[in-house]
Structures are given as structure tokens and as C-alpha cells.
Amino acid sequence: MPKVKSIEDLRKIRDEAQQALKVRLETGTRIIIGMGTCGIAAGARDVMRAVLEELDKRHIEAHVETVGCIGMCVQEPLVDIEQAGQPRVTYGKVRPDMVPRLIEEHLVNGRVVEEWAVGRLPTQ
């Protein structure tokens, strides 16, 4: 049994987080997951869970965000990865078992997984 999570743990997290927070929020990587009815029905929530687990496992501090339907329902679950200075890449029909490779290749090695990419937005 893991140790029971308490409010004390939360306060510790807060104190540690307040130190480094600004840097992380301004320079970090964003992973955006579609969570409309279409996304949910296609399995987006479990993809989100896989993303959170993989980031945790590798100690990668990326910002994860859920959004509504963007109208590309047929490609759901959709996952966008955006890194500072790089185009935002949309991956389609993502399954939980694809998440480790996405994170390994795109986030860690900086290579777009072309065969899964369905869209690209230039840097803003």
C-alpha cells in the first residue's frame, strides 16, 4: 500500500513548486488532448492517463491540457505536442500504447513521428 496522500504532502509540493514555477510555465512543453464527446468516446481519457504516467515515469515536466472538440472528430483521440520554437504537431488516432514512443521520439529526441502526424501549425 502506498502512503496515504495528505494535505501535508500537498503543502510540501506547493513550497517546492513555488520556487521553480515561473521557469517551467514560461519555457515548458505543452501536450494538448481533445476531450469532447468524440474524444472521450474514442478513448482520449485513457490516452491522457498514459501521457501523465509516461511523463511521471521519465520525470519530464510538461504542461498537459485538455480541450474540447476541434472538429476533426474522425481522427480522435487527438494529441498536440508543442515545444518552444517548434511547430505544433497534431497526432491522430492516438492509443495509450503509442504514448511512450511519442514521448520518446518527439519530446526526448525532438523528432516528429511522421507516420502518426495529421497536422502541423507553425510557431506563433
Added chain:
Amino acid sequence: MRELALHVLDLLQNALEAGATHITLTITEDLAGDRMTIRVGDNGRGMSPDLVARVLDPFVTTRETRHVGLGLPLLAAAAERAGGHVEVESELGRGTTVTATFRLRHWDRAPLGDMPSTLMAVLLSGRAVDLVYEHTVDGRTFRLDTAEVRRELAGVPLAHPSVRTWLQEYVAEGISGLQRPID
């Protein structure tokens, strides 16, 4: 949808799309009465009586009403095949409450499923929304109020990597503390 938690996520997303800043999610499992109740209330923009009358019909959904979509008809079907039903109350400018009931031990009642992930999917939306989650099993209650968590965090966002891990584990432990095998 395979889990009731996915329907719950859909209801919570509806509340977000309706511009809610406060959402209450109540789940009650009454073993003696063989009843499960899931209720989502929000303070979003609400719906007209005319729209409320039609939201359970999958074929009247139009562009203006697309924040409702197919979610409610699917939930109604899930409730009805498990001996329950869905009620929608709403008032323009005040908000909406959706209540789904199920027979707890009905053969066709889907399992509740992964509630921690459902809550995370909403809390990671980046919207300024607070959520009160109250889950009661036979009189034992687990309660999470994100407004209280935010106060403790003093500006550190809920989406912070360490905070989201804490939240997921906190909810998972809270819910598993409620469970007792169904006899």
C-alpha cells in the same frame, strides 16, 4: 461508453462548455436501496425549457445546442437499460443539473470506472472552474473541493506536474477507501 466515469466526464465537459465556474458532482451508492445516483450541477448559462425538453433526443441536436451533443442521449440509454433514468433541470442564466439513476446491482449497469482520470481531464482544462466531488457509499463519504486545494496551493496551478500526481493519487485512495465488496 464502457464506464460510467466516461459519461461523468462528458457531463462535466458539458458544464465547462456552458461556461460554468462552479460544478458539483455527487455520486451516491446506496447498497440497501440498490440505487446509484450520479448528479452534476453547474452554474453555467443554462437552457431554455424548450431545449431541456429536447436534450435527450439525439436527433434534435443543432449547431446552437451542440454543447449538449450525443452525450445525454447516451447517458439516458445507459441509465434506462440499468433500471434507472435521467432527469435534466435547467434555467437560463442559472445553470443546469443532470441526475442519472441506476439500479446498483443491475446486470447491465456499467462499472463506475476510472474516476481519478475523469476528474483530471476536467481539472487540466485550464478553465477557471471549481469542482466539488462528493462520493458516498453506504453512508461513508469522500469529498474533494478544488477551491480548498487551490487555497492550499497559493497560486501553484492544479495542472502543475507534482500537483496533478498528488490529486490523482488522493482521489484514487479516497475512492478505494469507500469500497466494500458487494454481497
